[in-house]
Amino acid sequence: MKVIKNINNNIAHCVDSKGREVIAFGKGIGFYKAGEDIPLSRINRTFYNIKDTDYGVLRTIPTVIINTAIYIIDYVSNELSLDFPSSSAITLADHLQFAIQRKDSNIYLELPLLQDIGQLYPDEMRAAEEALHIIERMTGVKLPRMEAGTLAMHFVTDRINPRTTAYPDTAAITEHCTEMIEQDFRITIDRNSFNYSRFASHLDYLIRRLSSHEQIESRNTDLYEELKDHYPDSQECVKKICAYLTEQLSQPVNNEEALYLVIHINRLLSRI
Structure with a gap:
Protein backbone atom coordinates (compact mmCIF):
# COMPACT_ATOMS: atom_id res chain seq x y z
CA MET A 1 0.00 0.00 0.00
CA LYS A 2 1.76 3.16 -1.23
CA VAL A 3 1.12 6.57 0.38
CA ILE A 4 -0.26 9.40 -1.76
CA LYS A 5 -0.59 11.88 1.10
CA ASN A 6 -1.23 11.89 4.82
CA ILE A 7 -4.57 12.92 6.31
CA ASN A 8 -3.54 12.74 9.97
CA ASN A 9 -1.26 10.63 12.16
CA ASN A 10 -3.47 7.56 11.79
CA ILE A 11 -5.08 7.98 8.36
CA ALA A 12 -3.46 8.07 4.92
CA HIS A 13 -4.64 8.44 1.35
CA CYS A 14 -3.03 5.51 -0.49
CA VAL A 15 -3.03 3.50 -3.68
CA ASP A 16 -3.14 -0.29 -3.56
CA SER A 17 -1.29 -2.82 -5.70
CA LYS A 18 -4.06 -2.66 -8.33
CA GLY A 19 -3.83 1.11 -8.65
CA ARG A 20 -7.03 1.82 -6.74
CA GLU A 21 -7.16 4.81 -4.41
CA VAL A 22 -8.09 4.05 -0.83
CA ILE A 23 -8.25 5.59 2.62
CA ALA A 24 -6.23 3.50 5.04
CA PHE A 25 -6.54 3.53 8.83
CA GLY A 26 -3.86 2.32 11.24
CA LYS A 27 -2.00 3.60 14.26
CA GLY A 28 0.86 5.83 13.17
CA ILE A 29 0.55 5.19 9.42
CA GLY A 30 0.27 8.92 8.81
CA PHE A 31 3.97 9.26 9.57
CA TYR A 32 4.86 7.43 6.35
CA LYS A 33 5.87 9.86 3.60
CA ALA A 34 4.35 10.15 0.13
CA GLY A 35 5.68 7.37 -2.09
CA GLU A 36 6.57 5.07 0.80
CA ASP A 37 4.98 1.65 1.20
CA ILE A 38 2.97 0.94 4.34
CA PRO A 39 3.21 -2.69 5.49
CA LEU A 40 -0.22 -4.29 5.35
CA SER A 41 0.30 -5.42 8.96
CA ARG A 42 0.11 -1.74 10.00
CA ILE A 43 -3.27 -1.18 8.34
CA ASN A 44 -6.41 -1.92 10.35
CA ARG A 45 -9.06 -0.76 7.90
CA THR A 46 -9.44 0.46 4.33
CA PHE A 47 -12.20 2.32 2.52
CA TYR A 48 -12.62 2.44 -1.24
CA ASN A 49 -14.79 4.64 -3.49
CA ILE A 50 -14.31 7.73 -1.34
CA LYS A 51 -15.09 11.14 -2.85
CA ASP A 52 -12.35 13.77 -3.03
CA THR A 53 -14.31 16.05 -0.69
CA ASP A 54 -14.23 13.44 2.07
CA TYR A 55 -10.47 13.75 2.53
CA GLY A 56 -10.80 17.32 3.76
CA VAL A 57 -13.62 16.36 6.10
CA LEU A 58 -11.51 13.64 7.71
CA ARG A 59 -8.84 16.19 8.61
CA THR A 60 -11.35 18.10 10.74
CA ILE A 61 -12.62 15.13 12.77
CA PRO A 62 -10.71 13.73 15.77
CA THR A 63 -9.49 10.17 15.35
CA VAL A 64 -11.47 8.96 18.37
CA ILE A 65 -14.71 10.06 16.69
CA ILE A 66 -13.76 8.38 13.41
CA ASN A 67 -12.94 5.15 15.26
CA THR A 68 -16.23 5.36 17.13
CA ALA A 69 -18.13 5.81 13.86
CA ILE A 70 -16.37 2.80 12.31
CA TYR A 71 -17.22 0.68 15.36
CA ILE A 72 -20.89 1.75 15.25
CA ILE A 73 -21.24 1.07 11.52
CA ASP A 74 -19.76 -2.40 12.04
CA TYR A 75 -22.10 -3.01 14.98
CA VAL A 76 -25.25 -1.87 13.15
CA SER A 77 -24.27 -3.76 9.99
CA ASN A 78 -23.80 -7.00 11.91
CA GLU A 79 -26.76 -6.51 14.25
CA LEU A 80 -29.29 -5.65 11.54
CA SER A 81 -27.68 -7.52 8.62
CA LEU A 82 -27.41 -4.31 6.63
CA ASP A 83 -24.91 -3.27 4.01
CA PHE A 84 -23.67 0.31 4.18
CA PRO A 85 -21.59 2.11 1.56
CA SER A 86 -17.92 2.61 2.39
CA SER A 87 -18.52 6.32 2.96
CA SER A 88 -20.94 5.60 5.83
CA ALA A 89 -18.25 5.70 8.50
CA ILE A 90 -17.20 9.16 7.31
CA THR A 91 -20.72 10.58 7.15
CA LEU A 92 -21.49 9.11 10.58
CA ALA A 93 -18.27 10.58 12.02
CA ASP A 94 -19.35 13.99 10.73
CA HIS A 95 -22.81 13.42 12.25
CA LEU A 96 -21.27 12.50 15.63
CA GLN A 97 -18.97 15.50 15.65
CA PHE A 98 -21.92 17.80 14.98
CA ALA A 99 -23.94 16.15 17.78
CA ILE A 100 -21.05 16.58 20.22
CA GLN A 101 -20.66 20.21 19.16
CA ARG A 102 -24.36 20.77 19.87
CA LYS A 103 -23.94 19.31 23.34
CA ASP A 104 -20.83 21.38 24.01
CA SER A 105 -22.80 24.49 22.97
CA ASN A 106 -25.69 23.50 25.27
CA ILE A 107 -28.04 23.08 22.33
CA TYR A 108 -30.55 20.41 23.28
CA LEU A 109 -33.31 19.40 20.90
CA GLU A 110 -36.69 17.96 21.68
CA LEU A 111 -37.61 15.69 18.79
CA PRO A 112 -41.39 15.34 18.48
CA LEU A 113 -40.93 12.53 15.96
CA LEU A 114 -38.83 10.41 18.35
CA GLN A 115 -41.70 8.05 19.17
CA ASP A 116 -42.73 7.83 15.52
CA ILE A 117 -39.18 6.95 14.51
CA GLY A 118 -39.16 4.18 17.11
CA GLN A 119 -42.42 2.80 15.77
CA LEU A 120 -41.46 3.05 12.09
CA TYR A 121 -37.90 1.79 12.51
CA PRO A 122 -37.73 -0.19 15.77
CA ASP A 123 -34.59 -2.12 14.84
CA GLU A 124 -32.68 0.99 13.82
CA MET A 125 -33.88 2.77 16.97
CA ARG A 126 -32.64 -0.03 19.22
CA ALA A 127 -29.31 0.00 17.42
CA ALA A 128 -29.13 3.78 17.80
CA GLU A 129 -29.77 3.56 21.53
CA GLU A 130 -26.91 1.08 21.82
CA ALA A 131 -24.81 3.45 19.71
CA LEU A 132 -25.25 6.12 22.39
CA HIS A 133 -23.68 3.74 24.91
CA ILE A 134 -20.85 3.02 22.47
CA ILE A 135 -20.25 6.75 22.01
CA GLU A 136 -20.10 7.33 25.75
CA ARG A 137 -17.77 4.38 26.26
CA MET A 138 -15.37 5.33 23.46
CA THR A 139 -15.39 9.14 23.68
CA GLY A 140 -16.50 9.86 27.24
CA VAL A 141 -19.36 12.01 25.90
CA LYS A 142 -22.89 11.21 27.01
CA LEU A 143 -25.32 12.43 24.36
CA PRO A 144 -29.00 12.98 25.18
CA ARG A 145 -31.46 10.22 24.25
CA MET A 146 -32.96 12.45 21.55
CA GLU A 147 -29.80 11.85 19.52
CA ALA A 148 -30.87 8.20 19.20
CA GLY A 149 -33.61 9.43 16.89
CA THR A 150 -31.21 11.33 14.66
CA LEU A 151 -28.85 8.34 14.61
CA ALA A 152 -31.67 5.94 13.72
CA MET A 153 -32.65 8.16 10.79
CA HIS A 154 -29.01 8.34 9.76
CA PHE A 155 -28.92 4.54 9.54
CA VAL A 156 -32.16 4.54 7.54
CA THR A 157 -31.16 7.24 5.07
CA ASP A 158 -27.78 5.67 4.40
CA ARG A 159 -29.64 2.80 2.74
CA ILE A 160 -32.76 4.62 1.55
CA ASN A 161 -32.63 7.79 -0.52
CA PRO A 162 -35.30 10.04 1.01
Missing part, protein backbone atom coordinates in the same frame (compact mmCIF):
# COMPACT_ATOMS: atom_id res chain seq x y z
CA ARG A 163 -35.56 12.11 -2.13
CA THR A 164 -36.77 9.19 -4.23
CA THR A 165 -40.03 8.62 -2.37
CA ALA A 166 -42.66 10.57 -0.46
CA TYR A 167 -41.93 14.18 -1.43
CA PRO A 168 -41.25 14.60 -5.17
CA ASP A 169 -40.81 18.40 -4.89
CA THR A 170 -38.09 18.16 -2.24
CA ALA A 171 -35.22 18.31 -4.75
CA ALA A 172 -36.64 21.40 -6.45
CA ILE A 173 -37.26 23.16 -3.12
CA THR A 174 -33.76 22.31 -1.90
CA GLU A 175 -32.22 23.59 -5.12
CA HIS A 176 -34.13 26.88 -4.88
CA CYS A 177 -32.99 27.35 -1.26
CA THR A 178 -29.41 26.65 -2.32
CA GLU A 179 -29.66 29.25 -5.07
CA MET A 180 -30.93 31.76 -2.51
CA ILE A 181 -27.82 31.13 -0.38
CA GLU A 182 -25.55 31.47 -3.42
CA GLN A 183 -27.19 34.74 -4.39
CA ASP A 184 -27.05 36.24 -0.90
CA PHE A 185 -23.42 35.31 -0.27
CA ARG A 186 -22.22 35.54 -3.89
CA ILE A 187 -20.74 32.06 -3.84
CA THR A 188 -21.00 28.86 -5.85
CA ILE A 189 -21.84 25.73 -3.86
CA ASP A 190 -20.56 22.36 -5.06
CA ARG A 191 -23.67 20.14 -5.14
CA ASN A 192 -21.44 17.04 -5.08
CA SER A 193 -19.55 18.01 -1.94
CA PHE A 194 -19.87 16.20 1.36
CA ASN A 195 -20.75 19.41 3.22
CA TYR A 196 -23.56 20.24 0.81
CA SER A 197 -24.90 16.71 1.19
CA ARG A 198 -25.21 17.27 4.96
CA PHE A 199 -26.98 20.59 4.41
CA ALA A 200 -29.32 19.08 1.81
CA SER A 201 -30.17 16.23 4.18
CA HIS A 202 -31.12 18.73 6.87
CA LEU A 203 -33.37 20.55 4.42
CA ASP A 204 -34.92 17.26 3.36
CA TYR A 205 -35.89 16.43 6.96
CA LEU A 206 -37.16 19.97 7.53
CA ILE A 207 -39.37 19.75 4.44
CA ARG A 208 -40.68 16.39 5.65
CA ARG A 209 -41.47 17.82 9.09
CA LEU A 210 -43.22 20.86 7.66
CA SER A 211 -45.22 18.70 5.25
CA SER A 212 -46.33 16.56 8.21
CA HIS A 213 -47.04 19.64 10.36
CA GLU A 214 -44.31 18.58 12.78
CA GLN A 215 -41.45 20.82 13.84
CA ILE A 216 -38.58 20.73 16.31
CA GLU A 217 -39.57 22.21 19.64
CA SER A 218 -36.88 23.24 22.10
CA ARG A 219 -35.99 25.85 24.70
CA ASN A 220 -33.39 27.57 22.55
CA THR A 221 -35.15 30.93 22.08
CA ASP A 222 -32.33 32.84 23.75
CA LEU A 223 -29.74 31.09 21.61
CA TYR A 224 -31.71 31.93 18.48
CA GLU A 225 -31.77 35.61 19.42
CA GLU A 226 -28.03 35.48 20.14
CA LEU A 227 -27.26 33.88 16.77
CA LYS A 228 -29.43 36.47 15.00
CA ASP A 229 -27.18 39.19 16.39
CA HIS A 230 -23.97 37.26 15.83
CA TYR A 231 -24.70 36.16 12.24
CA PRO A 232 -26.94 38.88 10.76
CA ASP A 233 -26.20 37.93 7.14
CA SER A 234 -27.11 34.29 7.73
CA GLN A 235 -30.20 35.35 9.63
CA GLU A 236 -31.39 37.51 6.74
CA CYS A 237 -30.86 34.64 4.34
CA VAL A 238 -32.74 32.25 6.64
CA LYS A 239 -35.66 34.68 6.82
CA LYS A 240 -35.97 34.52 3.04
CA ILE A 241 -35.68 30.74 3.02
CA CYS A 242 -38.33 30.41 5.74
CA ALA A 243 -40.69 32.69 3.83
CA TYR A 244 -40.18 30.58 0.71
CA LEU A 245 -40.76 27.31 2.61
CA THR A 246 -43.90 28.73 4.19
CA GLU A 247 -45.19 29.70 0.74
CA GLN A 248 -44.39 26.30 -0.75
CA LEU A 249 -45.59 24.11 2.13
CA SER A 250 -48.32 26.24 3.72
CA GLN A 251 -46.67 25.82 7.10
CA PRO A 252 -44.82 28.60 8.95
CA VAL A 253 -41.30 27.83 10.11
CA ASN A 254 -40.80 28.33 13.84
CA ASN A 255 -37.76 29.90 15.52
CA GLU A 256 -36.27 26.56 16.53
CA GLU A 257 -36.20 25.36 12.93
CA ALA A 258 -34.80 28.74 11.85
CA LEU A 259 -32.08 28.38 14.50
CA TYR A 260 -30.86 25.13 12.97
CA LEU A 261 -30.99 26.57 9.49
CA VAL A 262 -28.66 29.36 10.66
CA ILE A 263 -26.33 26.77 12.19
CA HIS A 264 -26.31 24.57 9.08
CA ILE A 265 -25.80 27.48 6.70
CA ASN A 266 -22.89 28.81 8.76
CA ARG A 267 -21.41 25.32 8.83
CA LEU A 268 -21.79 25.05 5.06
CA LEU A 269 -20.21 28.46 4.49
CA SER A 270 -17.29 27.78 6.83
CA ARG A 271 -16.22 24.81 4.69
CA ILE A 272 -16.37 26.42 1.26
